[in-house]
Amino acid sequence: MGGRVMGLGTLLHHVLDHPRFSILSTIGGWMPGEVFPAFFEMEMFERALIAALLITVVAGLYGTFLMLRNLSLIGDGLAHVSFGGVAVGVAFGAVAPMDIASLACVFSAICIYELQNRDILSGDTSIAIFLTGALAFGLVILRLFGQGITTDIEGYLFGSLVLIDDARLDRITATSAVALFSLAVFHRPLLAITIDSVAAKMQGIPVHFVGLWFSVMVALIVVNMVQLIGALLVTALLVTPAATAQLVSRSFRGSLLWTQGFGLTSTFLGLYLSAELNTGSGSMIALVAAMLFATVGLLKLIASQLPDFKAPSPPEEARG
Amino acid sequence: MSKGKPIISISDLTVQRGGAVVLEGVNLDIHAGDFVGLSGPNGSGKSTLLMTVVGELEPMSGRVEVFGEKPGSKASRGRIAWVSQAAAQLPPSLKISVRELVALGTMSWIDMMLPFRRTDRAKRVEEAIRLVGLQDVANRNVQQLSGGQRQRAVVARGLATNAEVLILDEPLAGVDRASRDEFLKLLDGLCRKEGKTLVMVTHDQGAIHRCTQCAICIDGNVRFDEDHVATAPMLQVESLILDDTFPANQRTKAPWGGE
Numbered sequence: 001m002g003g004r005v006m007g008l009g010t011l012l013h014h015v016l017d018h019p020r021f022s023i024l025s026t027i028g029g030w031m032p033g034e035v036f037p038a039f040f041e042m043e044m045f046e047r048a049l050i051a052a053l054l055i056t057v058v059a060g061l062y063g064t065f066l067m068l069r070n071l072s073l074i075g076d077g078l079a080h081v082s083f084g085g086v087a088v089g090v091a092f093g094a095v096a097p098m099d100i101a102s103l104a105c106v107f108s109a110i111c112i113y114e115l116q117n118r119d120i121l122s123g124d125t126s127i128a129i130f131l132t133g134a135l136a137f138g139l140v141i142l143r144l145f146g147q148g149i150t151t152d153i154e155g156y157l158f159g160s161l162v163l164i165d166d167a168r169l170d171r172i173t174a175t176s177a178v179a180l181f182s183l184a185v186f187h188r189p190l191l192a193i194t195i196d197s198v199a200a201k202m203q204g205i206p207v208h209f210v211g212l213w214f215s216v217m218v219a220l221i222v223v224n225m226v227q228l229i230g231a232l233l234v235t236a237l238l239v240t241p242a243a244t245a246q247l248v249s250r251s252f253r254g255s256l257l258w259t260q261g262f263g264l265t266s267t268f269l270g271l272y273l274s275a276e277l278n279t280g281s282g283s284m285i286a287l288v289a290a291m292l293f294a295t296v297g298l299l300k301l302i303a304s305q306l307p308d309f310k311a312p313s314p315p316e317e318a319r320g
Numbered sequence: 321m322s323k324g325k326p327i328i329s330i331s332d333l334t335v336q337r338g339g340a341v342v343l344e345g346v347n348l349d350i351h352a353g354d355f356v357g358l359s360g361p362n363g364s365g366k367s368t369l370l371m372t373v374v375g376e377l378e379p380m381s382g383r384v385e386v387f388g389e390k391p392g393s394k395a396s397r398g399r400i401a402w403v404s405q406a407a408a409q410l411p412p413s414l415k416i417s418v419r420e421l422v423a424l425g426t427m428s429w430i431d432m433m434l435p436f437r438r439t440d441r442a443k444r445v446e447e448a449i450r451l452v453g454l455q456d457v458a459n460r461n462v463q464q465l466s467g468g469q470r471q472r473a474v475v476a477r478g479l480a481t482n483a484e485v486l487i488l489d490e491p492l493a494g495v496d497r498a499s500r501d502e503f504l505k506l507l508d509g510l511c512r513k514e515g516k517t518l519v520m521v522t523h524d525q526g527a528i529h530r531c532t533q534c535a536i537c538i539d540g541n542v543r544f545d546e547d548h549v550a551t552a553p554m555l556q557v558e559s560l561i562l563d564d565t566f567p568a569n570q571r572t573k574a575p576w577g578g579e
Contacts, residue, residue, distance in 0.1 A: 067411075067413055068411050068413060068414050069411075070411065185433045186433065188424065188427060188433070189429065189433070191416075191424065192424045192427075194411075194414070195410060195414070195416075195421070195424065196402065196404060198374060198376060198402045198404060199401065199402040199403070199404065199425075199477070199478070201374075201375075201376075201392070201402075202374060202396075202397070202398075202400050202401060202402045202481075202483070203397075203398060203401075203425070203427075203428070203429075203481055204397040204398050204428060204429050205429050206429065243413075246413040246415075249415055250415060250461065251415050251416070251417065251461070252414065252415055252416050252420065254415070255413075255415055
């Protein structure tokens with residue numbers, strides 16, 4: 001990869017790290033902990049931090065729509081597919097495993113969408129078939145041609161910050177940029193389709209195209225998430241923050257903002273805790289996300305039990 | 321009422337769904353300003369007929385023309401609005417206000433992507449909300465509305481599209497009696513005052529009274545009542561709908577003939 005042109009991600013990294021602005025080092029100065037400030041000082045960790053925050057923002061936005069479209073588990077399915085793709089790439093001497101994973105993922109996402117769309121299979125059934133099929137294919141190929149490479153592959157299962165080199169940061173940034181831009185353009189049609197696809201079609205919205213675009217974007221986002229938080233844990237950032245947000249938000253816009261709040265908190269706190277406690281970053285992010293959901297859910301439950309806290313509580317019972 | 325060319329014209333239509341013939345030899349013309357009630361027992365092909373009219377299902381044989389063209393073609397785009405239960409039963413995690421829901425109806429594909437384009441959208445939203453009488457709850461979350469209000473919100477979304485034809489798929493399901501009557505009055509007004517053409521599928525035989533024309537689906541056939549339904553044939557209509565078994569002798573008695 002020598003002599004690469006500076007990509008979007010590297011550019012962003014340079015700006016954030018530029019001595020004139022010294023954004024990262026300033027923030028790093030405020031950060032607690034012994035190991036965590038390294039995320040603002042060491043190149044490798046800086047890249048991981050930028051990538052993780054970017055992907056969290058994108059995953060939260062798309063996750064909200066995934067949840068609304070009842071496709072929460074598609075992230076998990078596509079992550080397995082991309083893991084299968086990575087395995088194939090690694091088995092053949094690491095010829096661009098991410099490219100193979102992206103191809104496999106986009107292909108599967110399109111197939112899953114078409115199978116659903118033509119009423120051939122329900123959503124979760126087609127996800128299940130692609131999930132296991134692609135994963136199994138990758139594992140068999142790895143065993144046949146990989147001659148026992150397992151160390152590399154583990155990083156993709158549980159996520160590894162070390163995997164984020166300049167090229168991958170560029171890829172993640174570019175994908176995030178495309179994902180954000182296209183969502184800005186298509187979010188209204190997507191919402192209209194989510195609410196009622198026939199009505200949307202009658203209105204002249206190209207329902208099939210928008211659905212296909214959404215599937216492809218989710219596939220590309222998932223491939224990039226796999227490197228960061230791991231194939232097994234993708235859903236944690238894709239769906240959990242959106243689900244937590246849904247507990248507290250009162251409007252659609254609110255739910256998008258809350259999702260960002262919970263997602264970024266999960267990533268930030270997860271990275272901090274994993275650095276300080278020396279655990280896997282992906283699993284810690286996923287754990288924090290789940291704990292946030294549990295805490296908010298519990299608080300909401302308690303709040304709803306309190307008398308006179310919410311309007312719909314029956315007055316007889318509240319009086320005791 | 322002088323009738324010109326029909327807006328929706330169905331002739332000798334046969335539709336298959338999942339390998340079984342659901343509709344066979346159906347003829348039906350719908351003119352501008354009609355309020356057509358489609359009724360019949362479950363599985364009699366009412367919804368299939370609607371799906372064919374909006375181009376979601378392909379006919380096996382026969383002809384369907386909407387505004388003189390094939391269903392789903394450019395000519396009918398934006399001129400027909402689909403008002404279905406699907407939109408009333410939003411995913412529980414979707415928190416969207418009545419106004420936001422209705423606003424989605426006003427946007428064309430281009431508007432949706434370029435929302436900063438100045439159009440009369442806001443006016444159309446308010447007009448649609450006013451027509452269905454939901455001004456007081458326009459900022460309320462759709463999930464917090466009653467069943468009847470929710471249906472009216474969905475109708476408002478359809479109205480906001482400025483479509484001439486509203487196709488309503490079981491709008492009265494899960495709506496209590498009081499709101500049902502109000503809802504029917506609303507549809508009646510839309511037809512008479514706003515000049516909308518309405519096609520409504522319903523199980524509710526009382527609702528059929530409101531329609532200017534009524535068609536009954538029985539075993540894949542559509543019997544179309546040419547006269548006003550409030551007159552004599554209505555009795556048969558009611559007995560047909562009430563009697564789920566539809567004995568053959570009653571079917572032949574239907575005065576409006578069929579094929």
